[in-house]
Amino acid sequence: MRSALETPVRVRFAPSPTGYPHLGNIRTALFNWLFARHHGGKFILRIEDTDSARKVEGTVEAIMESLQWLGLNWDEGPYFQSQRLAIYHEITRSLLEKRHVYLCYCSPQRLETMRQEQARRKQPPKYDRHCRDLTEEERSRLETTGVSSVVRFKMPLEGETTFCDLIHGSVTFxxxxxxxxxxxxSDGYPTYHLANVIDDHLMAVSHVLRADEWLSSVPRHVLLYRALDWQPPQFAHLPIILGPDRTRLSKRHGATAITEYQRQGYLPDAMTNFLALLGWSLDDRTELLSRDELTKHFSLERVGKTAAVFNRDKLDWMNGVYLRQLSLDEFVQQAMPFLDRDLPESVKRPLDKSFVSGVLSLIQERARTLAEVPQLTSFFFADELQYDARLLLGGKLETKPAVQAITAASKRLAEVEAWDAAVLEAILRPLASELGLSTGKLFGLLRVAVTGCTAAPPLFQTMAVLGREKCLQRLNTAVEVLSAHSD
RNA sequence: GGCGCAUUCGUCUAGGGGUUUAGGACACCUCCCUCUCAAGGAGGAGAUCACGGGUUCGAAUCCCGUAUGCGCCA
Structure with a gap:
């Protein structure tokens, strides 16, 4: 067996363009990328587009976009298998000459009835090798009739193949x-097995890291390598990622496309960190790892064998951690596009950057995703707040004292010289006791008046950012709302 | 149907025969901080390590079955 040190590390991410890449696909890409970077090797991108029937428009772009978003830069490619058909044909010809493969003329109908018969007899579906030993005459007779054919591999009739998977250990078939x-x-396109083996060899791939579902195909691949007199690469089959219902990820699980997570306001670094921990761990406690730390520590030995269920809650938590780690400027930069996108149309654009910065400083530690930012801050930007009078009273206050409290607060606030959080607090805190109200009641009342919400950033800081004019105006409105309300 | 892989708290995981009364994280609960919400701090609950047999002085850890799940073969 070759050791990793003997040959330069070359790995590849080889998706089919049959759908937008989801978490599972990208996790495979990430592990390949980390492995390459850890060993100072190359990361190759190869598009396995030999199944034209299942090709989906735009997926190649989506694949590249997803990788770029997560910073998984590739060193070579993208290569396209659809442009390499001549290579596959030539190598198939040499296999034919060496009698490792044969032409099969069986019609789909014949194969279908055969399968049904096998199913009826509860036998494994398996080609009956009808064409494996055709005589020359039979073959040329079939050729002249113009029946289409496929090329099949001559599987050894006995014996077994054992290989060593870097994650699963020794496996025998x-x-x-x-x-x-x-x-x-029959259409001249190679199957996955052929194209994959040929390309991995020609591209000098040293390690094949791919999803678990390919494990059962390895003996076929190993036998093919042998037939071609090629040295197989090392294999490492990665555990798959399951949806919350323990089935494989699919469109039913909502945001499957990785680009959708970008839209939902997740940071690439958080996503990378989270994905790395799905199937890999550093030790018994480390959860937060930067990209550099991940590449420094990544190793196949610490990749697990069991499928992992994707846990959105934990992703949200981790994204929140990364959001809080950003400097305010970085946070503003990241959040700005989301504000632009999701704030009501009535809010004037372009948004004032310094005002936004003030607003965002108050919610940075409260947001778990960037997509939450507009909802958390919309009251800062709104012209008018929509809320029910009962929200102001909070079930704790009568209308009259509430109106009095707001009026008193307004009066004092109108006279304040310096409009900042410390001053506002120095004014409003004593007011509570003067009015005979708990701070909780007074501040709660003012909070709703000023933000329209019961849960918001700290009152004085919020008011400081909002500015005197807007605060006084909103307090006024609150009085009107209360007056119109009878209890 | 055959073959293969897997099986530790709800979830992600640590664990490679004795250091384990099975550790950490998310979520959950309680308390502290506190003008609300967060963040932060302290604590709690939560896993007879799928089950059954072995091996061993001793097993979550090794072996064999069974079950379940997943995958491949069409």
Whole structure:
């Protein structure tokens, strides 16, 4: 067996453009990238687009965009398998010459009835090798009729193949449980097995890190490498990521496309950190790791074997941690596009940067995603607040004392010279006792009057950012709301 | 149907025969801080380590079955 040190590390991320990349795909990409960076190797991007029927428009772009968003830069590629058909054909020809493969002329109908028969007899579906030993005459007769053919691999009839997976250890498959799988389809396109093996070899891929579901295909691949006289790469099959219902991730689980997480306001670094911990861990306590720390410590030995359920709550928590770690300027820069996108249309654009900065300083530690920012701050930008009078009273106050309290506060605030949080507090705190109200009641009342919400950033800081004019105006409105309300 | 892989708190995980009364994180609960919400701090609850057999003085850790889940083969 080759050791990782002998050959330069070259890994690849090889998605099919059949759908937008989701968490599972990207996690595979991340592990490949981390492995490459850890070993100072190369990370290759290869698009396995040989199944034209399932190709989905725009996915190649989405794949590249997703990788770029997460900072998973590739060193080579993208290579496209659809542009390498001549290579696959040539190598298939050499396999034919060496009799490792054969042409199969069986019609889809024949195969279908065969399968049904096998299913009826509860036998494993397996090609019956009808064309494996055709005589030359039979073959040329079929050729002249112009029937289409596929190329199948001659699976050894006995024996077994054992290989060592870097994560699972030694795995063995008996040949008689495997069938003569197809290498080249009748339309001339290679199957995954053929194209994948050829490309990995030609691109000098040293380690194949891919999802667990390919584990059962490895014996086929190993046998193919042998037939071609090539040295197989090292394999590492990664545990898959499951949805909350313990089934594989799919469109049913909502935001599957990784770009959707970008839209929902997750930071690339948080996403990377979170994904890295799905199937890998550093030790028994470290949860937060920077990109550099991840590449420094990443190793296949610490990759687990069991499928992991994606836990949105933990992602949210982690994103909040990363959001709080940002400097205010960085936070403003990150949040600005979300404000632009989601604040009501009535709010004038462009937004004033210094006002936004003041606003955001108050909610940075309260937001878990950037997409929450507009909701958390919309009252700062609104012209008029919408709320019910009962919200002001909070079930604790009568209308009259409430009106008195607001009026008294307004009066004092109108006279304040310096409009900042400390001064406001120095004015309003004593007012509570003067009015015979608890600070909780007074501040709660003012909070609703000024923000329209019962939960908001600290009152004095909020008022300081909002500015005197807007605060007084809103207190006024609150009095009107209360007056119109009878209890 | 055959083959393969997996199985530790709800979830992510630590754990490679004795240091384990199974550790950490998210979520949950309580308390502290406090003008609300967060953040932060302190604590709590939560896993007979899927089950059953072995091996061993001793097993979550090794072996064998069973079950369940997932995957591959069409």
């Amino acid at each position: 008996r040949h008689d449980t495997l069938d003569d799988f197809i290498l080249l389809k």
